[in-house]
Amino acid sequence: MSFDPNEHQQVNPPTRLLMGPGPINADPRVTRAMSAALVGQYDPWMTDLMNQTMELYRQVFVTENWATMLVDGTSRSAIEAAIVSLVEPGEKVLVPVMGRFGLLLQEIAERVGAEVVTIERDWGTVFTDEEIEAAIVEHRPKLLATVQGDTSTTMNQPLAGIGAICRRHGVLSYVDATASLGGNTFRMDEWQIDVATAGLQKCLAGPSGSAPISISERAAEVIRGRRHVEAGIADGSQGQGVRIASNYFDLGMVMDYWGPQRLNHHTEATSMLYAARECARLLAAEGMDAAVARHQLHGGAMAAGLSGLGLELFGDQANRMNNVIGVKIPEGVAGDELRASLLANYGIEIGTSFGPLAGVIWRVGVMGYNTRRDAVLTTLVALEAELRRFGFTTTPNAGVDAALAHYEENK
Ligand SMILES: Cc1ncc(COP(=O)(O)O)c(C=O)c1O
Numbered sequence: 001m002s003f004d005p006n007e008h009q010q011v012n013p014p015t016r017l018l019m020g021p022g023p024i025n026a027d028p029r030v031t032r033a034m035s036a037a038l039v040g041q042y043d044p045w046m047t048d049l050m051n052q053t054m055e056l057y058r059q060v061f062v063t064e065n066w067a068t069m070l071v072d073g074t075s076r077s078a079i080e081a082a083i084v085s086l087v088e089p090g091e092k093v094l095v096p097v098m099g100r101f102g103l104l105l106q107e108i109a110e111r112v113g114a115e116v117v118t119i120e121r122d123w124g125t126v127f128t129d130e131e132i133e134a135a136i137v138e139h140r141p142k143l144l145a146t147v148q149g150d151t152s153t154t155m156n157q158p159l160a161g162i163g164a165i166c167r168r169h170g171v172l173s174y175v176d177a178t179a180s181l182g183g184n185t186f187r188m189d190e191w192q193i194d195v196a197t198a199g200l201q202k203c204l205a206g207p208s209g210s211a212p213i214s215i216s217e218r219a220a221e222v223i224r225g226r227r228h229v230e231a232g233i234a235d236g237s238q239g240q241g242v243r244i245a246s247n248y249f250d251l252g253m254v255m256d257y258w259g260p261q262r263l264n265h266h267t268e269a270t271s272m273l274y275a276a277r278e279c280a281r282l283l284a285a286e287g288m289d290a291a292v293a294r295h296q297l298h299g300g301a302m303a304a305g306l307s308g309l310g311l312e313l314f315g316d317q318a319n320r321m322n323n324v325i326g327v328k329i330p331e332g333v334a335g336d337e338l339r340a341s342l343l344a345n346y347g348i349e350i351g352t353s354f355g356p357l358a359g360v361i362w363r364v365g366v367m368g369y370n371t372r373r374d375a376v377l378t379t380l381v382a383l384e385a386e387l388r389r390f391g392f393t394t395t396p397n398a399g400v401d402a403a404l405a406h407y408e409e410n411k
Pocket residue numbers: 022074075076077101147149150151152176177178179199208
């Protein structure tokens with residue numbers, strides 16, 4: 001197909017309400033921040049802005065970790081950076097797998113050349129501390145790599161005891177908090193987590209493309225033990241340890257870049273930095289506990305509304321993420337066709353599913369900028385209408401009424 005730029009207009013997306021598992025609609029304050037003017041990356045204004053961003057993300061991760069910064073890329077860029085920087089080929093990594101994103105950690109660790117052992121649970125359930133500790137004792141890994149909110153199953157793995165277990169056994173802990181941070185309690189220091197990573201496109205209310213990361217001093221020491229400065233900017237220091245097998249994701253170099261040395265690494269993704277800073281500023285201004293409560297309120301209203309429609313919620317509801325709800329596709333309803341119709345008729349997107357849950361559940365997200373009563377109720381009204389068109393009988397208004405009752409009870 002030939003593309004004549006004179007015949008095509010500027011990108012002009014349709015209006016959508018994104019109520020899937022992410023991305024969601026970005027907060028307009030974040031997209032406005034992204035359109036601010038570019039400034040050179042070593043301009044003192046810019047380095048000050050980077051320091052502010054580090055401080056804001058310390059508040060978001062609830063940590064004192066100095067090494068709290070951004071990896072430029074989508075959420076999985078920070079996951080890769082964490083694993084390639086912490087783990088040397090042949091070292092052992094333990095991954096509890098309860099959904100797609102545990103499998104992603106497994107795959108990334110395998111690609112890094114780690115010896116990976118997994119423990120597995122049915123999708124829709126979470127691990128107990130005892131199960132994880134028993135596997136640590138049995139396998140003696142260097143790193144435990146876990147997912148907090150596994151978006152594929154909507155489960156939120158309890159983590160409060162995991163860091164202490166790891167410390168007791170001399171194991172490093174890594175947490176993928178991409179989909180949970182900001183909407184579910186996460187306390188990096190109190191829980192003694194060594195490395196955690198996130199993304200902007202879920203509860204942080206931004207677009208994807210920047211991945212916040214926080215690294216404990218203990219983990220930073222491990223990474224510094226593999227410090228090799230890039231040849232073109234060599235400072236005469238001797239390289240140490242096994243060189244990290246990625247230049248872009250070498251967290252030693254990324255720390256040297258964000259740190260007082262300001263050693264040149266990548267060219268700053270300035271517009272994404274502005275976005276990430278604004279996402280964290282909004283959360284920090286609100287307070288992390290208040291942000292979690294907001295997700296709990298609106299996610300709870302959506303769950304009540306979906307049940308009110310006569311749909312069955314999926315998975316262990318006691319350990320569900322506040323911000324993503326899995327709901328079984330009713331017998332006889334064509335799940336993908338209904339989703340397409342919801343999009344075409346109402347401009348509302350809800351999520352499909354992967355692996356064993358493909359065709360079994362829809363995933364409805366209520367997070368970031370979309371944690372609003374109007375977004376929840378509009379979705380329920382439209383879903384009810386589509387369900388009826390697809391032959392599923394519900395009591396009129398039962399979904400909206402149940403959601404409104406939830407708001408009333410949780411005032
Ligand atoms: C829990 C979790 N981890 C990792 C990812 C991968 O993130 P990205 O697509 O931003 O690279 C996602 C994306 O949905 C996710 O939900």
